[in-house]
Amino acid sequence: MSQLPHLPRLTLVEKIAARWTDGLPAGAVVRQGEFVMIRPKHVMTHDNTGAVIPKFKSIGATRIHDPHQAVFAIDHDIQNVTAENLGKYAKIRAFAQEQGVDFYPAGTGISHQVMVEQGYVVPGAMVVGSDSHSNLYGALCALGTPVVRTDAAGIWATGTTWWQVPAVARVTLTGKLAPGVVGKDVIVALCGLFSHDEVLNHAVEFVGEGVASLTISSRMSISNMTTEWGALAGVFPFDEVLREYLDSRADVFAQATSHDALPGERREGSLGRYSRDDVARWWSTRDAIAADSGAHYAVELTLDLSSIVPHVSGPNEVKAMSSLPEIEAKHVVIHKAWLMSCVNARVEDLAAAAEVVRGKKVAVGVEFFVAPASSEVRAEAERLGHWQLLIDCGATVLPAGCGTCIGLGAGLIKKGEVGISSTNRNFEGRMGDREGLVYLGSPAVVAASAIAGYICAPTAFAAITPRISITRTASAPRAASVATIIAGFPQALQGRALFMDRDNMNTDGIFAGKHTYNDKLTASEMAAVVFENYDATFRDQAHAGDIVIGGYNFGTGSSREQAATALKYFGIPCVIAGSFSETYKRNAFNNGVLCFEAPEFVDALRLDARTRPAVKTVDMGALSIDFAAGRLGWNHREFPFIPLSPVAQELIVAGGAEVVIQRRLAANVAGCVKA
Numbered sequence: 001m002s003q004l005p006h007l008p009r010l011t012l013v014e015k016i017a018a019r020w021t022d023g024l025p026a027g028a029v030v031r032q033g034e035f036v037m038i039r040p041k042h043v044m045t046h047d048n049t050g051a052v053i054p055k056f057k058s059i060g061a062t063r064i065h066d067p068h069q070a071v072f073a074i075d076h077d078i079q080n081v082t083a084e085n086l087g088k089y090a091k092i093r094a095f096a097q098e099q100g101v102d103f104y105p106a107g108t109g110i111s112h113q114v115m116v117e118q119g120y121v122v123p124g125a126m127v128v129g130s131d132s133h134s135n136l137y138g139a140l141c142a143l144g145t146p147v148v149r150t151d152a153a154g155i156w157a158t159g160t161t162w163w164q165v166p167a168v169a170r171v172t173l174t175g176k177l178a179p180g181v182v183g184k185d186v187i188v189a190l191c192g193l194f195s196h197d198e199v200l201n202h203a204v205e206f207v208g209e210g211v212a213s214l215t216i217s218s219r220m221s222i223s224n225m226t227t228e229w230g231a232l233a234g235v236f237p238f239d240e241v242l243r244e245y246l247d248s249r250a251d252v253f254a255q256a257t258s259h260d261a262l263p264g265e266r267r268e269g270s271l272g273r274y275s276r277d278d279v280a281r282w283w284s285t286r287d288a289i290a291a292d293s294g295a296h297y298a299v300e301l302t303l304d305l306s307s308i309v310p311h312v313s314g315p316n317e318v319k320a321m322s323s324l325p326e327i328e329a330k331h332v333v334i335h336k337a338w339l340m341s342c343v344n345a346r347v348e349d350l351a352a353a354a355e356v357v358r359g360k361k362v363a364v365g366v367e368f369f370v371a372p373a374s375s376e377v378r379a380e381a382e383r384l385g386h387w388q389l390l391i392d393c394g395a396t397v398l399p400a401g402c403g404t405c406i407g408l409g410a411g412l413i414k415k416g417e418v419g420i421s422s423t424n425r426n427f428e429g430r431m432g433d434r435e436g437l438v439y440l441g442s443p444a445v446v447a448a449s450a451i452a453g454y455i456c457a458p459t460a461f462a463a464i465t466p467r468i469s470i471t472r473t474a475s476a477p478r479a480a481s482v483a484t485i486i487a488g489f490p491q492a493l494q495g496r497a498l499f500m501d502r503d504n505m506n507t508d509g510i511f512a513g514k515h516t517y518n519d520k521l522t523a524s525e526m527a528a529v530v531f532e533n534y535d536a537t538f539r540d541q542a543h544a545g546d547i548v549i550g551g552y553n554f555g556t557g558s559s560r561e562q563a564a565t566a567l568k569y570f571g572i573p574c575v576i577a578g579s580f581s582e583t584y585k586r587n588a589f590n591n592g593v594l595c596f597e598a599p600e601f602v603d604a605l606r607l608d609a610r611t612r613p614a615v616k617t618v619d620m621g622a623l624s625i626d627f628a629a630g631r632l633g634w635n636h637r638e639f640p641f642i643p644l645s646p647v648a649q650e651l652i653v654a655g656g657a658e659v660v661i662q663r664r665l666a667a668n669v670a671g672c673v674k675a
Helices: 012-019 049-058 083-099 112-116 132-141 149-158 183-193 209-213 214-228 240-255 276-284 324-328 347-357 375-384 386-390 444-452 524-528 561-568 582-590 597-611 646-654 658-675
Strands: 035-038 040-043 070-073 102-104 126-129 143-146 161-164 165-175 203-208 232-233 299-304 312-313 319-322 336-341 367-370 418-423 437-440 470-472 493-501 546-549 574-577 592-598 618-626 631-634 637-640
Touching: 012 126, 012 143, 012 232, 040 112, 040 149, 049 083, 049 149, 049 658, 070 112, 083 102, 112 132, 112 386, 112 493, 126 132, 132 143, 132 214, 132 232, 132 240, 143 232, 143 658, 149 161, 149 582, 165 209, 183 214, 183 312, 203 214, 209 437, 214 232, 214 240, 214 375, 214 646, 240 276, 276 524, 299 437, 312 324, 336 347, 336 444, 347 375, 347 386, 347 444, 375 386, 418 444, 493 597, 524 561, 524 592, 546 597, 546 618, 561 582, 574 597, 582 592, 582 646, 582 658, 597 618, 597 631, 597 637, 646 658
Parallel strands: 040 070, 040 126, 070 102, 126 143, 165 203, 165 299, 203 232, 336 367, 336 418, 418 437, 493 546, 546 574, 574 592
Antiparallel strands: 035 161, 299 470, 312 319, 312 437, 493 618, 618 631, 631 637
């Protein structure tokens, strides 16, 4: 922590982080890069609650430290009505009842939409979720960020977890969106225009006069997909637009009496509710959660909203961006269209799509699937007439949940098919067959494409060059040092280097989404499917003891921890990359999987690999690692890396965070007994 003699100038993210840091001394602040213990307002888990429960019990905990902090919302595999899956959901419900935790059953809605609708997300709060799209909460001026399952178990047990305050980026939005252009177009454009890790592992603050023109639904779309942009959070300010939204939700809460639970609410008086008086109180102190003038940002970007036209991402790559005028000229024929997900299935989205399809029919040869973000959203869309218009055009209705977006349930893409989706991800193999092609677009674009039979917008847009700028702030160099090696951690390691020259290697490529919620998979079965969506030949050529080397932003995408543990079960002693997704790195260390960054080494491998056979996994020969000196030895050359701290080493030696937490809980109990 920093104790400053003068008034510090802080970013919004630093201010919110300080509010939820556990044990912060009076007058102290937190800065970008600092490791802190946080006690978030809420922690959300969904279907993966079933996997968090045994983790929670394995660390020796029996009661959730603060039942009001946890929220369970089922949304991922809800179309699976097998006895096994329904039994898992029943166990989660029973655990919620036993612990006194708010529980939202399958059909209530997508967890992030539920968290916002039911009032758990408020300005200035820190709300975490065991899901990579917890960034969405930033639309409400909250610090929403993902945690992994082990973190969730630790928060259940103690109320706290460790967190590193990320570098903060500021995105200034100027101008105003043209009619027919929405938040999805903005974030798709940002992902494509700034596609070289400008905000990787940063928290992004959106500012500027353009913010006021964005609806809360558009802000939710943008905050949600800052995940795909590589950021850990995407936060909007507390302004009049947000205040009006909060007042409208307070009115909904007020209309429900103590005897009338809101849709999906588990018990009376859910802690998610708030009143107009609460909103007025938050508004009166909003300066406490506003960035200071002169605060330091690691990078600053600007985007003129008036220069944005509808855009699509793909195929099978979020950061591959095309404007609608550009892709319409290619006449890309589609077979499937999806209007769903936590990024784009709210009332505003359904209304836009309904207006496009009014009086029309889905094109021959196209399947159009629609799922609302929540049961409340569907009810409102039905009341307003939007839902019936979508049904009348020939759409197939799916339940309020994740479904096809995660590759589960009906409507999956088949080999050779092309689809356009309003979801947030189109990774190869995520939404079905890995040889299907998926593009991403706004609800209106999805609807128009379903009617036309090819990717298009409902109205014509002229080609415009987006107006952008970027300013980087030089960061202080990190000095390498000789590490203290704790007992049990190796001084050195040797193995064969297997290089995967792929930036943004996503977790679907490492461990396919279709296996994620199969809790019965054994360690050997998990190892047997590693990298199947990226390189199906990996398992034939790799051996235990090999060292995997990736490109930059390794492990991006979903927060599934199996993408780390499957490599551990295969026998990979460590993973090296130019950089890692922060969520992947957290999953790795929390499960005792060693990983570290060595960008100079990766760049050298990349040059050498160009002279070798063009395969996805390249055998680069012998590699030696000196952990004490922070040096890699390869091909008669040496490359530096930052030595691992004793804290990181302890996680590896213990085999993961669960054991470390368990030991500390035991030590606390012993200390209490002695006292």
